[in-house]
Amino acid sequence: MKIRVQKIILAFLTGFFIAWGLMLFPAFPQSTPQLSDPQVLVEHSRERYQAGDFSEAVTILKQAIHDFKIQGNKQGQAIALSNLSLVLQKLGQLETAYFYITESLSLLTHPEFPQSPIILAQSLEIRGQLELEMGSSEQALRSWKQAANIYEGIDDPIAKIRTQINIAQALQTLGMYRQAKSTLEQVEHDLQTQPDSIMKAIALRSLGNVLQLVGDLETALIVLEKSQEIAENLDSPIEFGATLLSLGNAQKSLGNKAQIPEYTASIGTIIPLSCPQYSLNKNTLNHYNQAIQFYEKSALVSPLIITQTQAKINQLNNLLKLQKWADIKNLYLEIQLNLTKMSPNQNSIYAKINLAHNLACFKQFTATDTPSWLEIAQTLTEAIQQAKNIGNQRLEAYAIGTLAGIYLKNNNIEQAQKLTQNALILAQQIKAEDIAYLWYWQLGYLLKIQGDIKGAIICYNEAINILKSLRSDLVTLNPDIQFSFRDNVEPVYRQFVDLLLQTENNIPVSQDNLKQARDVIEALQLSELENFFREACLEAKPQQIDEIVDKIDPTAAVIYPIILSNRLEIILKLPTDSEFYHFTTYKPETEVESHLEQLQQYLREPDRTNDVKKLSQEVYYWLIKPLETELEKKQIKTLVFILEGSLRNLPMSVLYDEEKQQYLIQKYAIAVAPGLQLLKPQLLQKRELYALIGGVSEERQIAEQKFTALENVQLELQEIKSEIRRSQQLLNQSFTEIDLKNKIGSNPFSVVHLATHGQFSSNQDQTFILTWETLLKAKEFDYLLRLRDSTNSTAIELLVLSACQTAAGDKRATLGLAGIAVRAGARSTLATLWSVDDESTTKLMSLFYQQFANINVTKAEALRRAQLMLLDEYEIPYFWSPYVLVGNWL
Numbered sequence: 053m054k055i056r057v058q059k060i061i062l063a064f065l066t067g068f069f070i071a072w073g074l075m076l077f078p079a080f081p082q083s084t085p086q087l088s089d090p091q092v093l094v095e096h097s098r099e100r101y102q103a104g105d106f107s108e109a110v111t112i113l114k115q116a117i118h119d120f121k122i123q124g125n126k127q128g129q130a131i132a133l134s135n136l137s138l139v140l141q142k143l144g145q146l147e148t149a150y151f152y153i154t155e156s157l158s159l160l161t162h163p164e165f166p167q168s169p170i171i172l173a174q175s176l177e178i179r180g181q182l183e184l185e186m187g188s189s190e191q192a193l194r195s196w197k198q199a200a201n202i203y204e205g206i207d208d209p210i211a212k213i214r215t216q217i218n219i220a221q222a223l224q225t226l227g228m229y230r231q232a233k234s235t236l237e238q239v240e241h242d243l244q245t246q247p248d249s250i251m252k253a254i255a256l257r258s259l260g261n262v263l264q265l266v267g268d269l270e271t272a273l274i275v276l277e278k279s280q281e282i283a284e285n286l287d288s289p290i291e292f293g294a295t296l297l298s299l300g301n302a303q304k305s306l307g308n309k310a311q312i313p314e315y316t317a318s319i320g321t322i323i324p325l326s327c328p329q330y331s332l333n334k335n336t337l338n339h340y341n342q343a344i345q346f347y348e349k350s351a352l353v354s355p356l357i358i359t360q361t362q363a364k365i366n367q368l369n370n371l372l373k374l375q376k377w378a379d380i381k382n383l384y385l386e387i388q389l390n391l392t393k394m395s396p397n398q399n400s401i402y403a404k405i406n407l408a409h410n411l412a413c414f415k416q417f418t419a420t421d422t423p424s425w426l427e428i429a430q431t432l433t434e435a436i437q438q439a440k441n442i443g444n445q446r447l448e449a450y451a452i453g454t455l456a457g458i459y460l461k462n463n464n465i466e467q468a469q470k471l472t473q474n475a476l477i478l479a480q481q482i483k484a485e486d487i488a489y490l491w492y493w494q495l496g497y498l499l500k501i502q503g504d505i506k507g508a509i510i511c512y513n514e515a516i517n518i519l520k521s522l523r524s525d526l527v528t529l530n531p532d533i534q535f536s537f538r539d540n541v542e543p544v545y546r547q548f549v550d551l552l553l554q555t556e557n558n559i560p561v562s563q564d565n566l567k568q569a570r571d572v573i574e575a576l577q578l579s580e581l582e583n584f585f586r587e588a589c590l591e592a593k594p595q596q597i598d599e600i601v602d603k604i605d606p607t608a609a610v611i612y613p614i615i616l617s618n619r620l621e622i623i624l625k626l627p628t629d630s631e632f633y634h635f636t637t638y639k640p641e642t643e644v645e646s647h648l649e650q651l652q653q654y655l656r657e658p659d660r661t662n663d664v665k666k667l668s669q670e671v672y673y674w675l676i677k678p679l680e681t682e683l684e685k686k687q688i689k690t691l692v693f694i695l696e697g698s699l700r701n702l703p704m705s706v707l708y709d710e711e712k713q714q715y716l717i718q719k720y721a722i723a724v725a726p727g728l729q730l731l732k733p734q735l736l737q738k739r740e741l742y743a744l745i746g747g748v749s750e751e752r753q754i755a756e757q758k759f760t761a762l763e764n765v766q767l768e769l770q771e772i773k774s775e776i777r778r779s780q781q782l783l784n785q786s787f788t789e790i791d792l793k794n795k796i797g798s799n800p801f802s803v804v805h806l807a808t809h810g811q812f813s814s815n816q817d818q819t820f821i822l823t824w825e826t827l828l829k830a831k832e833f834d835y836l837l838r839l840r841d842s843t844n845s846t847a848i849e850l851l852v853l854s855a856c857q858t859a860a861g862d863k864r865a866t867l868g869l870a871g872i873a874v875r876a877g878a879r880s881t882l883a884t885l886w887s888v889d890d891e892s893t894t895k896l897m898s899l900f901y902q903q904f905a906n907i908n909v910t911k912a913e914a915l916r917r918a919q920l921m922l923l924d925e926y927e928i929p930y931f932w933s934p935y936v937l938v939g940n941w942l
Contacts, residue, residue, distance in 0.1 A: 090119035094132055101139055106395070109139045127168060130159040134175040137182065143395050146186050146442040153179045170211075173202035177215060184222060185398045187446035187482070193222040213239055214251060217258050224262060233262045240275075253282040253291045257298055264302050269309065272302050293354025297363050300346030304370060307339030309815060320550060320617030320641070322543040323497050324490040325457040327413035332373070340370050358399050361390040365406050372410060377418050384411060384423070388431075396438035401447050404435040405454055412458060429458050446487065449478040453491045460498065469498045489518040493544050496551075505551060512548035519544065520575060545576035550616045553634075566632045570612055570623050573696060577727045580864075584816055584830075584871045597692065597725060601627040605910075605942060607689040610725075613675050615697040617641045620674050626686050635678035647671070648698040649863070655706065656860070656886050658930040665708045668715075672707040676716065690721040690912050690941055700724075700866040701858055703885055705919060706933040715929075717919050721912035723880075723941035726870040741905075744795055745769045746782030747807030747854070748822055755827050759809045762855055764890040768807050768897055775901035776803065787824050793836050802849045804837070804878070805897075809887070810856030812868030818859060819868030830871060837878070850904075850911065851878035854897060857887040873938040880911050880939040892931040896922050912941035 093116035100109040113136040120129035133156035140149035157179065159165060160172045180195035196219045203212035216239050223232035236259035243252045256279035263272035276299050283291035310333065332340075347367035351360040364387045371380050387407055394400040408431045411423055432455040439448035456471035476491040496511030519541065552569040553561055561569075601608045610625040618640055624633040651667040654660040683691075693704050704724070705717035716722065749765035751758070766783065773779050780799065782791050787808070796804070810821035819830040828836070837848065851873070858865035866885070873881035882900070884893070896918050903914035915937050922932040 090116040090123070090125070090128055090132065093119065094128075094135065097135065097139070101142075106139050106142050110136065110143070113139065126159050126162075126165055127171065130156045130165075130175065131171060133159070134171075134178050138178050141182055141185060141397070146182060146444070149182055150179075150186070150443075153182055169202050169206050170208070173199040173206075173211065173215075176202070177218065180218060180222070184218075184225065185444070186442070187398075187444050187484075189222050189225040193219060193226070196222060209242065210251065213242055213255065217251075217255050220258055220262065224265065233259070236262055248282045248286065250283075250286060250288055250291055253279045253286065253288065253295065256282070257291070257295045260295075260302070261298055264298075264305055269302055269306050273299070273306075276302060289353050289355055290359075293350045293356065293359045293363075296346050296350035296353065297359055297366070300343045300350060300363065300366060303339045303343035303346060304366065307336045307343065307370075307373075309817070310335035310339055320543075320547060323457070323460065324494045324540075325409055325412070325454060327372075327416050329417065337374070340374055343367075344370050344374075357390055357394055358403070361387055361394065361403050362399070364390070365403055365410065368407075368410050372413055372417070375417070377414070377420075380414055381420075381422065384414075391431075396442055398442070398444060398447065401435050401438050401442075401444065401451070404431050404438075405447070405451050408432045408435070408458070409454060412461060416461070425458065425462055429455060432458065445478055445482045446484050449475045449482070449484060449487050449491075452478065453487070453494060456491075456494065460494070465498060465502065469495065472498060485518045485522060489515045489522070489544070492518065493547075497547070500547075500551065505554065505556075509548070509551050512544065512551060515544050516548055516572060516575065519579065541579060542576060545572055545579075546616065548572055549614060549621075553614075553616070553621050553636075555636075561634055563631050566623055566634055569614070569621070570632070573612065573614055574694075574727050577694075577696060577870075580867060581726065581871055584814070584867045597694075598625060600942070601625060601692075605690065607687065608692055608941065609679075609683060609686065609688045609690070610692045610694065611675070611679070612694045613696070613699055615641055615644055615699070620644060622675060622678065624679055624682065626682060626688070633679070633682055637674045637678070639674065644674075645698050645863070648702060652698075652701050655702070655929060655933065658928050661928050661930075664706065664929050665710075668706050669708040669710045671702070672709055672716065675704075676707060676709070688720065690723065690910070691716070692723050692725055692941060694725050694727060695866075698863045700870070701863060701885065703933045703936055705916075705935075706929050715923070715933075717916055717923070717933075721910065721916040721941070723912045723937045723939070726873060726938060740778060741776045741802050741849075742800060743772065743776045743779040743803040743805055744782070744799065744801045745772050745776075745779055745805045745807075746787045746792070748784055748787055748809065748824060749807075750784055752809075752822060752824070754822065754825070757827075759822055762807065762809070762890045764894045765807045765855075768854065768890070768894040769805075771894060771898035772805055772901055775898065775905065785824055789823050789826060789828055789832070789836070792823070792828075796836060803852070804848055804850075805852040805854065807854040807893075807897075808856075810853055811859055812856060812865050812872070812883070813859040814862050814864035814867045816868065816871065819872070821853065821856065830868060833872060848878040849880065851881045852897070853881065853883040854893055855887055855890060856883055858885050869936075869938060878939065880937060880941070882911075882915065882935065882937050885934040885936060888931060888934050892922060892926055895925070896932070896935060910942050912937055 093112050097109040097112040097116065100106075100112060113132050116132045117129055117136065120126075120132055133152045137149040137153035137156065140146075140152065153175065156175050157172075160168070160175055176195045176199040180192040180199065183189075183192035183195060196215050200212055200215040200219065203209075203215060216235055220232040220235040220239070223235065236255065239255045240259055243249075243255055246252060256275050260272045260276035260279060263269070263275060276295055280292065280295045280299065283295055344367050347363040347370070350363040351367070354360055354363070364383055368380055368383050368387065371383065384407065387403075391400065391404055391407070394403075408428050411428050411431075414420065415423075415425070415428075432451055435451040436448055436455065439445070439451055452471055453475035456468045456475060459465075459468035459471060472491050472495045476488060476495060479485075479488040479491060492511045492515035496508045496515065499505075499511060500508040549569045549572050552565040552572070555561055597610050601610060606627040608627065612623040612625075614621040614623070618638065620637040620639055622635045622637070624635070626633065647667060647670060651664065651671065654663045654667060691704070693699075695704075704722050705715060707716040708714075709716070709719070747762070747765045747769060748759075749762050751761040753759070769781060769783065773781065780795060780801075782788075782795065795801075806821060808822045811819060813819045816830040820827040821833060822828075837851070853869075853872075856869075858869070869881070869883055873883075899918035899921050900914055903909050903917045904911065906914070909917070915935060919932050919935060926932055
């Protein structure tokens with residue numbers, strides 16, 4: 053009898069944890085047994101728990117604990133204590149729950165206690181879930197790893213798999229998405245031999261969620277659809293509803309990814325918890341509408357109120373993007389009703405904060421009276437109090453800062469500042485840096501609008517320092533960080549630079565501020581590139597460009613144009629000068645952006661030469677005219693631009709000096725650097741070149757895209773072979789990913805020249821080069837080119853990407869080019885910003901290599917000379933201007 057009862061208790065404990073930790077709530081028939089002993093009390097409390105009567109379950113478990121204690125049954129007492137902790141978690145009484153689980157584990161680990169590994173492991177699982185709920189993810193990870201080790205020792209693979217899923221959950225909250233992905237991939241592998249089960253559905257959903265967070269959305273959809281199928285076949289509405297919610301989130305992310313994010317307001321006005329409103333394209337609309345369908349179905353089929361509420365809030369967010377105001381009014385009332393029915397816990401509190409933020413955006417876009425600002429503030433006040441009650445300081449800090457943002461929107465600056473400071477102090481206490489940076493930013497903005505520039509600079513500096521420390525986990529700041537980078541990261545940098553470069557009473561900006569502004573923009577560019585690849589793998593090496601112009605090339609100058617909300621700032625570094633030069637051109641950001649976008653469009657149209665001159669002379673006046681005197685004094689021959697914003701999509705060679713009727717390329721050799729920290733300051737070794745040349749000349753149709761024939765590619769490769777005697781060629785059928793990998797991996801090529809269709813985009817999945825059989829995406833191309841160690845003597849000196857182009861309409865398209873240039877391991881990259889006539893490209897490449905062979909000519913000068921020869925033949929900028937040299941110009 054004793055053994056049978058122990059099995060009942062163990063089953064109860066395990067069942068309880070699965071119900072809580074893995075969101076399984078199997079239905080049990082209600083019954084009213086005779087409460088004759090504590091074991092039966094425990095079983096009855098389980099029935100009350102499954103019925104949702106948590107308060108009654110607590111009462112029954114406390115009686116069971118008392119009875120076990122009188123009997124001297126410490127094992128039963130420990131189990132009842134663990135289950136009591138679990139029920140109290142559901143009631144949001146986390147501190148009390150933690151007290152009981154600690155008491156249970158104290159009994160289970162007492163030297164006189166009979167060893168029961170499985171009970172200890174299950175109690176550790178419960179503690180882990182509680183620690184995660186309280187925001188202590190590292191402690192939760194330790195608890196679950198202890199449990200997993202116990203299951204490993206007692207050979208309980210199913211329990212171990214369950215714990216691994218929770219370990220992955222903790223890793224996600226710590227921002228360790230790739231470790232979580234690796235853990236879940238192992239879980240998926242272990243489950244492949246198992247029959248379909250609820251646990252399998254949960255594991256697949258967890259893996260799908262992580263894949264979404266690391267940006268592998270297509271694979272995430274496949275995995276989530278498998279989870280959906282299993283949950284549906286097993287008739288589990290709880291898991292079915294949860295997976296539908298995840299599928300909606302994946303479709304939403306695909307919608308974000310499908311569009312080119314362009315914020316409608318000036319970046320200088322963006323603050324934490326701003327409400328972005330983007331123009332929508334067809335693909336984005338399609339994905340958002342699919343997401344709404346998944347959310348609606350999830351809310352309909354799930355019996356769990358938290359799943360219903362999360363689905364409806366996410367649906368509301370999508371309706372905001374689609375500007376369906378009427379639908380929002382009805383939906384938020386349903387959400388508010390749901391929230392009143394929920395016990396306070398981490399999920400419900402976050403739901404309230406999320407709802408308040410969405411409703412604030414709703415009011416901002418529609419100026420509606422319903423809901424009132426007071427109602428929104430009350431929702432956040434409730435969230436703050438509930439976060440305090442359950443001891444979750446992380447949520448409390450987030451809710452307080454969000455409430456401060458509501459006061460800021462209503463111009464109550466004093467209260468906004470007070471609350472922001474409180475939120476910041478709390479976030480610092482718990483070392484929640486990803487929250488602290490938001491409130492430093494918000495406090496800096498509040499001080500700025502009050503005229504306290506020094507105080508604002510201190511706050512922005514702290515926010516930037518935190519962002520630098522978070523670089524390795526930048527993706528953790530937002531699940532859709534690539535989409536929200538412009539909203540949540542970039543404004544901090546730009547607003548800080550704005551403050552650093554402000555002048556008062558005509559006093560020049562200090563050299564310290566100029567240097568710091570340059571470093572901040574540099575850090576922004578580094579963050580953008582890491583965000584592009586979703587990896588923090590670029591090692592900063594500051595001051596290298598300064599060293600080149602001071603010690604190696606005294607004829608080069610470095611120009612940093614910075615676009616701010618109301619002006620263009622230009623910082624100039626001249627060789628051997630210890631101080632920077634600084635010039636300001638007052639032009640609104642919107643006017644600058646519109647002008648640059650128009651010029652970019654005209655450059656792609658051969659019959660717009662006069663329009664190009666007219667627009668480019670204006671840009672010349674902004675960027676170069678103020679510098680002319682200093683450049684002439686130093687007899688500068690090469691201009692190295694560190695560009696940002698929309699300027700990166702323009703060839704600086706085309707800037708036009710109306711007075712002298714010359715393009716900039718007629719005065720200077722020109723290069724573009726992705727950033728001062730990323731160049732390798734090494735002179736080109738003028739040894740015999742060894743080239744890999746390849747491309748696709750024939751028409752191809754791949755991935756539902758048609759690529760026209762490039763009839764002159766064969767001639768281009770032939771011309772290069774005549775200039776570089778030592779070379780190997782891959783053309784058409786032989787120009788495959790495998791062939792490229794084999795060639796690059798086994799030969800010390802100094803030049804890699806690829807003449808094929810390609811595209812650079814701010815989206816790495818839309819950055820590719822065309823091989824014979826596939827589109828070689830940015831990451832795969834990066835891996836392929838880095839097969840050789842770029843630090844040794846066989847580094848690629850020059851990568852040429854001929855016939856590639858920047859994605860039309862994408863203001864950040866050259867992020868793709870910069871990303872490839874930086875990550876390729878090549879000292880320099882020569883590419884085209886648009887797909888130009890391949891006959892003129894063939895001529896330019898031949899001329900370039902002729903000049904490149906000259907021992908006294910830098911790569912930038914070789915390109916300049918080739919462009920000038922082409923300009924003599926083709927006056928139209930469309931033909932000669934799209935070529936840009938990225939990286940080392942020597």
